[in-house]
Amino acid sequence: MNDTTFLPSDEIRSLFSRRMSEMYRAEVPLYGDLLDVVADVNADSMREPTLLAQLRRKGELERIDVERHGAVRLGKPEELATMRRLFKVMGMAPVGYYDLSVAGVPVHSTAFRPVTDASLSNNPFRVFTSLLRLELIENPVLRAEVQEILARRNIFTPRVLALIEQAETAGGLTAAQAEEFVAQALETFRWHSEATVSKATYDKLLAAHRLIADVACFKGPHINHLTPRTLNIDDAQVEMTRRGMAAKDVIEGPPRRKVPILLRQTSFRALQERVAFVGESEAEAGTHTARFGEIEQRGVALTRKGRALYDALLSRVRDANGAGNAGADYQARLDAAFSDFPDDLKTMREAGLGFFRYALTDKGRAANQDALAAKSLQALVDEGWLDAEPITYEDFLPVSAAGIFQSNLGSDEQKSYAANSAQAVFEAALGAKVQDEIALYEEAQARSLKAAVPFLSAA
Ligand code: OOG
Numbered sequence: 001m002n003d004t005t006f007l008p009s010d011e012i013r014s015l016f017s018r019r020m021s022e023m024y025r026a027e028v029p030l031y032g033d034l035l036d037v038v039a040d041v042n043a044d045s046m047r048e049p050t051l052l053a054q055l056r057r058k059g060e061l062e063r064i065d066v067e068r069h070g071a072v073r074l075g076k077p078e079e080l081a082t083m084r085r086l087f088k089v090m091g092m093a094p095v096g097y098y099d100l101s102v103a104g105v106p107v108h109s110t111a112f113r114p115v116t117d118a119s120l121s122n123n124p125f126r127v128f129t130s131l132l133r134l135e136l137i138e139n140p141v142l143r144a145e146v147q148e149i150l151a152r153r154n155i156f157t158p159r160v161l162a163l164i165e166q167a168e169t170a171g172g173l174t175a176a177q178a179e180e181f182v183a184q185a186l187e188t189f190r191w192h193s194e195a196t197v198s199k200a201t202y203d204k205l206l207a208a209h210r211l212i213a214d215v216a217c218f219k220g221p222h223i224n225h226l227t228p229r230t231l232n233i234d235d236a237q238v239e240m241t242r243r244g245m246a247a248k249d250v251i252e253g254p255p256r257r258k259v260p261i262l263l264r265q266t267s268f269r270a271l272q273e274r275v276a277f278v279g280e281s282e283a284e285a286g287t288h289t290a291r292f293g294e295i296e297q298r299g300v301a302l303t304r305k306g307r308a309l310y311d312a313l314l315s316r317v318r319d320a321n322g323a324g325n326a327g328a329d330y331q332a333r334l335d336a337a338f339s340d341f342p343d344d345l346k347t348m349r350e351a352g353l354g355f356f357r358y359a360l361t362d363k364g365r366a367a368n369q370d371a372l373a374a375k376s377l378q379a380l381v382d383e384g385w386l387d388a389e390p391i392t393y394e395d396f397l398p399v400s401a402a403g404i405f406q407s408n409l410g411s412d413e414q415k416s417y418a419a420n421s422a423q424a425v426f427e428a429a430l431g432a433k434v435q436d437e438i439a440l441y442e443e444a445q446a447r448s449l450k451a452a453v454p455f456l457s458a459a
C-alpha cells in the first residue's frame, strides 16, 4: 500500500493541452488570432438558444472552449511506440488507422484521443499522429540517407522517458511529477530553428517530397498545427478572410447542412520560418514552410452505413472528370451530391445513418416500465418517452486530412503512390492495435440504450 495520490490522467491531458496551446501561440502568433476568431464566432453561435441547450445536454458546453486537436509527423517506428506510451499517461489511446498514401502523402496515421464518455466530455484533446513510410521512397540511396539521418536523433528527453516509466510502474503520476512530465513532454513538440542537416541535404529531401524534409531534417516532430473547434465554420471562414488571414479556398468534408455531420475543416497556409542549416552562416540561413492554423466544426458521428454513403457521395464529387476539390463550382457540386444524404435527425436515425445517445425523458421515467417494454424504439422516441441525442464525431477523415496535408505542403505536391494500406505494419511499429472508431460509437449508443431501456436492448 502507498498513500500517494495520483493526478487523474484527464487532468494531465488538460494541463498538457493548455501548455501546448500557450507554446504554439507564442511560436505562431496567427494561431492566437485564430483562437480570437473562433471565440467570437462561438459566442455569437451560442446566442442561439437551441444550440446552447443542445451543447448543455450533450455535456459539451464546458469542453468547447478548451477543445482542440494537434498534429505531428514522426520518422521512426520506435518514435511512434514511445509516443503511444507518452499519450497513455494522459489517458489517450490510438483510435483509427488512416492511410494517406492514396492521396500522395507517404505516411499512415492514427489519432491519440480519450475514449470514455467521461474523459471526452472532460477534455477531448486529440493528436493526429503520422509515421513516415520510408518504403515509399523509391530511390534506395535517398531512402538509406533519410534512415541514417533519422537514426541519429532522439526526440524525447531522458527525463520524460523516466517519467513515462514511472507512470507505468506506479500506475500514475503525482501532481508534481505530472507538472514535470508536461514540461518535459512539450520539449518534443517544440519548434527547433536549427536543422540537423545541411541546406543541400534539406533541398534534396524537399525535392523528393516536402513532407520528407519536414520529418527528417529537424531535431523533433514540431507540432504542425493546433485546431480549435468552431460552432459555425462558414462564419469563421468569412471572418478569417475579413481579418486578413489567407484561408484555404475550400472547406474540407461534407457541405453546409442543417444537421452537421462528421467534420468540416479549413486552414490558413503554413508560415515561412527561419532555419539555420548545419555548416551555414547566419546570413545563409533559409526558411521552412510547415506549420499552419486550422479550425474545425464537428457534427454527428455516422454509422458504417452512413459513412459508406458519405464516402460514396464525396467520391462522386471528387472523381467526376478527375476534378478533385478544384474549381469554383466545387461547393455547388458538393451540395448537389449531398442532396442524397437526409438532412434531419429523425430520418438519419430511422435510416440508421447516425449514432445517438438515448435517455429516458421525465415522462419516460414516470411511466410504467412494463408498458414501455411493449413499444418499439421508434415509438418510444416519437411519443416522447425517450430522448435521442446525436453523438458527436470525435475522429478524423482521411480525404480531408490529405487535403489539409496537401494545401500546406505546396500545391505542386501531387506525387502518387499506389494505395497500399498497411495497418498491420503500423500497429507493429505502434506496439498495439488501434481501436476501431466506429465500434466505439456503437458501444456508446448500446450503453446508453442498455441504461435507459434495458428491456429493449435485452430483446
Ligand atoms: C495532419 C493532417 C491531418 C486533420 O485535421 O485532418 C489533420 C498533418 O498535416 O500532419 O490534422
Ligand code: NI
Binding pocket: 069, 070, 071, 128, 225, 227, 294, 404
Ligand atoms: Ni488537423
